[in-house]
Amino acid sequence: xxxxxxxxxxxxxxxxxxxDTKPSGQTPLSMFYEYNTFLPYVTxxxxxxxxxxxxxKSMPFEVRVSQAIDxxxxxxxxxxxxxxxxxxxxxxxxxxxxxxAAVAGGYGYIGGAKLFNETENQAVQYSLILFNATPTxxxxxxxxxxxxxxxxxxxxxxxxxxxxxxxxxATVATTTSASPSTVGRLPIFYKCAAGSTSLYAVLVTxxxxxxxxxxxxxITLAGEHL
Numbered sequence: 765x766x767x768x769x770x771x772x773x774x775x776x777x778x779x780x781x782x783x784d785t786k787p788s789g790q791t792p793l794s795m796f797y798e799y800n801t802f803l804p805y806v807t808x809x810x811x812x813x814x815x816x817x818x819x820x821k822s823m824p825f826e827v828r829v830s831q832a833i834d835x836x837x838x839x840x841x842x843x844x845x846x847x848x849x850x851x852x853x854x855x856x857x858x859x860x861x862x863x864x865a866a867v868a869g870g871y872g873y874i875g876g877a878k879l880f881n882e883t884e885n886q887a888v889q890y891s892l893i894l895f896n897a898t899p900t901x902x903x904x905x906x907x908x909x910x911x912x913x914x915x916x917x918x919x920x921x922x923x924x925x926x927x928x929x930x931x932x933x934a935t936v937a938t939t940t941s942a943s944p945s946t947v948g949r950l951p952i953f954y955k956c957a958a959g960s961t962s963l964y965a966v967l968v969t970x971x972x973x974x975x976x977x978x979x980x981x982x983i984t985l986a987g988e989h990l
Contacts, residue, residue, distance in 0.1 A: 786813045803866060815867055822988040825872070827861045830982040833883075835975040837906040846890070846967045846981065847905045856903035859892070859965040859983060865956040866989040873953045874987040877924050881938035882979035888938065889928040889970040892983065894921040896957040898964050909968045921954045921963065928971070951987065 776794035778787060782801045788811040796805040796813060802823070806816040831848035840846065849856040865872050879890060893899070893911050897919045901911035912920040925948050929940040942948025956962065967983070 826986040834905040835977040839974045861963045865961040869958045871990040875951045876986045878941040878984040880982045883976040885931045886938040887931040888973040890926045892924040893966045895919040895964045922952045
């Protein structure tokens with residue numbers, strides 16, 4: 765494009781949804797704020813819009829994902845997948861954490877992770893295996909984990925090893941959290957795949973335990989977009 769000199773012109777400030785069509789014919793350096801994504805955009809030619817990174821700072825996030833765990837096959841052995849499918853290959857799904865980057869293909873880091881299991885009174889240790897795309901290995905509930913397979917080298921990010929939970933009583937939910945001051949390998953830095961702001965994960969139990977069928981497990985990841 766030709767060099768544009770902006771002098772004595774009004775710079776427009778726009779606000780709208782990410783799904784709204786951004787205006788054209790505006791003064792270069794006009795801005796558009798997406799209030800549902802919290803992202804600022806700037807136009808360099810009055811028509812095309814890009815993320816405004818001038819003076820940008822990292823942005824904190826918290827992403828919560830919950831699954832109703834199938835557990836129809838009974839107790840889990842150490843090294844089994846824990847997921848929401850009904851043990852049918854066609855329904856097996858990973859844990860999907862959306863909004864893990866400010867822009868598609870963006871970077872971030874995880875500084876804290878929490879796990880809340882509705883099944884009470886369990887002394888259990890989990891690992892969360894993270895990828896930037898759907899993993900190829902085992903996703904079925906109660907099946908022996910095979911992740912990450914060697915073909916997923918470019919997808920694998922790292923593992924979060926949660927500390928062992930404590931059996932606190934028959935009416936107390938099972939909880940655990942990982943941080944830089946505990947075991948768990950945090951913080952973990954990552955890059956989302958091109959065209960995506962999501963991370964994908966497989967939850968694996970490292971100890972044998974019994975899960976109540978259809979009880980929820982919620983995993984929370986917190987950190988910053990970079």
